[in-house]
Amino acid sequence: MPLVHIDLIEGRSHEQLAQMCKDVTAAIVKNTGAPAEHVHIVLNEMSKDHYSVAGVLKADE
Template sequence: MPLVHIDLIEGRSPEQLKAMVKEVTDAISKNTGAPAEHIHIVLNEMPKNHYSVGGVLASDN
């Protein structure tokens, strides 16, 4: 059972998230042979003020 964790900054539409998990599921199934119904994906969305690169919060960009 593949288990995938994806961390994202919030702001994507439900349609974008649906498309992403579909494509990730397809890629994992294709490359591992795991059936789609056995692939689990966890999306962790965080606010921009909870993510930083180079000491600068994403909310400050």
């Protein structure tokens, strides 16, 4: 059972997230041979207040 965790900053639409999950699932199926129904994806959306690059919160950019 492939289990994929994707961390990303919030702000994408439902449609964008759904398409990303379809594309990631297709890539896993293509490259591992696992059946699509065995591919699990966990999306972790972070607020811009909870993510920093080089000491600067994304909310402050």
